[in-house]
Amino acid sequence: MTSRSEQTVDTGSRTVDPVIPKATSLLINSGNIVSADRLKKRSNTSPQDELVEVINGTFWSWLSTIDSNAYQEQNSVECRHPVFEKLKETEHDDISISVKLFLNSLDTEIVSQSIKKILDEIGAKHIDTLIVSFPDKVFVHDQLPAQLVMPVWSIVQECVDSQVVSTAGL
Numbered sequence: 050m051t052s053r054s055e056q057t058v059d060t061g062s063r064t065v066d067p068v069i070p071k072a073t074s075l076l077i078n079s080g081n082i083v084s085a086d087r088l089k090k091r092s093n094t095s096p097q098d099e100l101v102e103v104i105n106g107t108f109w110s111w112l113s114t115i116d117s118n119a120y121q122e123q124n125s126v127e128c129r130h131p132v133f134e135k136l137k138e139t140e141h142d143d144i145s146i147s148v149k150l151f152l153n154s155l156d157t158e159i160v161s162q163s164i165k166k167i168l169d170e171i172g173a174k175h176i177d178t179l180i181v182s183f184p185d186k187v188f189v190h191d192q193l194p195a196q197l198v199m200p201v202w203s204i205v206q207e208c209v210d211s212q213v214v215s216t217a218g219l
Contacts, residue, residue, distance in 0.1 A: 068117055073153075074125040078170055079107040080133035100149075106130075135172030146171065147178040155183070155197055160204045164213065179217045181205060 069075075111128045120126060136144070148167055152160065160181075168174065181201065198219075208214040 068112065069120045069123060069126050071122060071124050072120075072126045076127045076166065076170070077104055077107050078127075078129040078133055079103045080130045135170075137172075141173060145177045146173055146175070147180070148176050149180045149182060151182045152201070153184055155201055157200050157204050160201050164204075164208055168213070175212060176208075176214045177216065179205065179208070179214045181217065181219055183219070 107130045108128055110131050114131050150160075150163055150167070152163075164176070164179070167176065183198070183201075202219075205214065205217045209217055
């Protein structure tokens with residue numbers, strides 16, 4: 050077991066204890082970011098900046114509503130923006146659902162479970178656009194090794210073939 054002092058993170062200006070030190074799986078549901086006022090007010094933001102802002106905003110809003118001591122031993126954490134609501138049945142035809150799936154594993158079962166979890170989480174039967182992001186350790190000189198990508202992509206293709214996902218990309 051690792052002591053609390055061995056788990057601290059040096060941020061450059063200060064040392065902080067990890068909020069969820071044993072988490073190996075993290076679901077972050079930001080809700081509908083298109084309606085987020087904080088993003089509408091800013092122009093010329095890069096996709097990376099937008100992603101960081103959405104994750105930070107969702108995580109810190111969620112963190113302010115929980116007792117962080119209760120999460121010290123959790124290895125799987127589900128973080129939802131406090132104002133998140135599932136889609137209503139009447140909204141399904143009026144909106145386009147885009148999902149960015151950031152993988153920390155190339156286990157095909159995890160990919161399949163993640164897509165099912167996303168659909169359940171948002172209350173939908175399909176995803177219009179699915180973007181899959183592979184872990185950095187997969188890339189070598191900006192090329193994706195086919196032997197690692199193809200098993201994951203076959204799961205995504207099955208979802209396209211069964212009309213669970215309309216369009217997918219990497």
